[in-house]
Amino acid sequence: MSVSDTAPATGFGRRLLRRLGRPAGGAAVAWVPLAALVCGLFTGALASRAAWETSRPQPDRAEAAVILTDVFPGHDLGEIDTPPALFVVYGHALRLGTVRTLVFGDGGEYQESATGAGALGALTARRGDTILNASISSQTAVDASYLSVELHRAPPPLVVPAGVLGTVLGAVAGWLVFGWVTRRTEGRRSRGTVNGLIGVATVLWWLPVPLAAPQLLHHHLGEPHPAWHPYWEWLGQPAASLLFLVGAVCVLLALGVAAGTRRHTTPGATAD
Missing domain, CATH: 1.20.930 (Transcription Elongation Factor S-II; Chain A)
Known part of the structure; x- marks a missing residue:
């Protein structure tokens, strides 16, 4: 050429x-x-x-109960709270009513939700694709929460x-x-x-x-x-x-x- x-x-x-x-x-x-x-x-x-929409939903009560029983045997974690959506604003799914909250000052509250539970009473130690976050308090009062647990999904591939x-x-x-x-x-x-x-x-x-x-x-x-x-x-x-x-x-x-x-x-x- x-x-x-x-x-x-x-x-x-x-x-x-x-x-x-x-x-x-x-x-x-x-x-x-x-x-x-x-x-x-x-x-x-x-x-x-x-x-993120390819992620599995957050653990339901049945799945959370199995996990928490295995991880914290002998601890009564009471009622298990399940979230309404994968990402929430102050615990609520994003909708028209929460857009104002998102835009005007509290957008940082938009975050991945979690299935949570807590235990009341004094802690007694015993030996015995999901992320578990646990917060243990030194509070020993009978009516105080000494253990708070959250379960949520890892980012999908x-x-x-x-x-x-x-x-x-x-x-x-x-x-x-x-x-x-x-x-x-x-x-x-x-x-x-x-x-x-x-x-x-x-x-x-x-x-x-x-x-x-x-x-x-x-x-x-x-x-x-x-x-x-x-x-x-x-x-x-x-x-x-x-x-x-x-x-x-x-x-x-x-x-x-x-x-x-x-x-x-x-x-x-x-x-x-």
């Missing part, structure tokens, strides 16, 4: 890359990678949450690969979309508005991450953890879900402005 034969293909490839991946110059060179990366993180967190794949795909999609936005508005009056909106969104989305991730890592290193905290908690979600929602609105507005921007009509101009 001659050089002249490969030239059109090469030119087409360059034009395709320019359309798909190249952000316009200026501030976009900095914020497009940051916006794309945080989009990937959020998409990965969403994918990992979806993968799909959580990690789903999170990784979601992160990669989300970052690529973010790069393509935000790159298109910068080229669409390049040299036009709407450019400043779009850059400002997505810049605000990028700051709001990233802001909880450097605060939450180190704190959660310190928490993991300081206490025994049979399983890592969910992906989204490392991003400060849903505790900072209000920041995420405001940022999402900014991005939607920016996309609307970019889509409504008139294309160049001058000869030789490239329309994205």
Whole structure:
């Protein structure tokens, strides 16, 4: 194949890359990678949450009774409480009535549920894919709880690969979309508005991450953890879900402005 034969293909490839991946110059060179990366993180967190749906339900009363009898023989753990869903907010399944709690201040209460039980009275020691957490109190009063037990499921196998794949795909999609936005508005009056909106969104989305991730890592290193905290908690979600929602609105507005921007009509101009 001659050089002249490969030239059109090469030119087409360059034009395709320019359309798909190249952000316009200026501030976009900095914020497009940051916006794309945080989009990937959020998409990965969403994918990992979806993968949690492959988990078995939390132990029911029958399964919990068998486990607790084996682990704590001779201890009457009384009534066994079973949760209404795999993840709960203050013990309740997520529904419209709990969205306000989730968004305005108490998003950190969104966490994996557990089947629980407790024992009343003084402790008498005897020898004799589920995680068991037990808290033993030094309280010796007859009517005091000296033993609290929770049973919950370990993350299902799909959580990690789903999170990784979601992160990669989300970052690529973010790069393509935000790159298109910068080229669409390049040299036009709407450019400043779009850059400002997505810049605000990028700051709001990233802001909880450097605060939450180190704190959660310190928490993991300081206490025994049979399983890592969910992906989204490392991003400060849903505790900072209000920041995420405001940022999402900014991005939607920016996309609307970019889509409504008139294309160049001058000869030789490239329309994205």
